[in-house]
Amino acid sequence: MDNEYIIKYVDALQVLDSRGDPTIEVIVKTVGGGIGRAIAPAGASRGKYEAVELRDSDVRKFKGKGVTKAVNNVKNYVAPALQGIDSRRQRDVDRIIIQIDGTPNKSQIGANTAIATSLAVAKAAADTAKIPLFNYLGGARAHILPIPMLNIINGGAHAGNELAVQEFMIVPIGFDSFSEALRAAVEIYKELKTYLKAKYGALAINVGDEGGFAPPMTMVREAIEALINAIKAAGYDVENQVRISLDAAASQFFIDEKNVYKIDGKELSKEELLEYWKQLIEEYSLLSIEDPFHEEDFESYAALRRETKDRVIVVGDDLTVTNIVRLNEAIGKGAVTGVIVKPNQVGTLSETMDFIELAKSRSIITIISHRSGESEDNTIAHLAVAVSGPFIKTGAPARGERTAKYNELLRIENYLGSEAIYAGKIYRF
């Protein structure tokens, strides 16, 4: 019996995220001196079926965004239940968290409380074993660096502009290593800045929540053209080296009462929106499109897949919310070929791993993802390597909470040395 893995101490405190909103950090220590810290992220365009984040009701403090209740849940309920448990028994730990909560959506203790605790335990176990987290989670096979999807033009709920589509991403696929791919992305980001400033003036280079620019545009095509311009200006090839992906986050511009989508200053029916996406996919050979329809409309996702003959990856995020019940429904209806994986959408590491397992077993592409409200926590970089990506979505290559993940991936690449393989080299999309 290795006593050193036993959880000796669990505590929590309120810290700040990248929007200046309070969030919860959990600290776990083992008998052997291993330490794990994890900070819960927060979404702005949240799916209706996500696990629920617990916030304080006192609106005088932090405009009602405080997490003292979540912090107290760790101190009063979770910490006493986890003390004395082996930190490597992640499933037992997560089962205890789920039992303490007792609801289907973590609304009692809070998904923020749950995920910060669950991840902190894994990190404490890895630290006790003195191996990097990606190795602890992924074992000997973990050596593939993910392809980043970098959101460099922000719209929707993440920016103060008129763009309906939330994220315009560049995806540097055709490179030999993660660091080469990231370098290309930075060069494109800088070219985009020059282009936007010249075309729209200095205000156009203000950034949105994920570090991408938030120019005063209304038309989706205008933003895509800007990306293409920047990719070319940086000297890269749009077909083979750098592709374009969108996160429509369509629930955000779906008007329920009218059953229409408000995009490009027009109101489109779902059939018209489908035609619109098909045109864009064709014209710009988009690599993927995330949440192209609102979160209840599995059928339209399936129609897009059928009609594009899988030339584009149709990705679920608000649709599938890192939840195997929702993913099974999406699989049954043939709705997606890719899914976003956000650990805080479900609340524990084990449930996140089960979701990834199910997706991979059905050849559904997994994209490990940050939230728009982030912190210096870099757990998702390790998770992405542990499960061999193949993709990670973690914002623009600027702003500390985003570069925290990119820099950790650079460290992992460096640590792995000649063993590191870039996912873009081995997977064909």
Ligand SMILES: O=C(O)[C@@H](CO)OP(=O)(O)O
């Ligand atoms: O929709 C998304 O994919 C995410 C992250 O980019 O946004 P949010 O965290 O606001 O839900």
Ligand SMILES: [Mg+2]
């Ligand atoms: Mg999304």
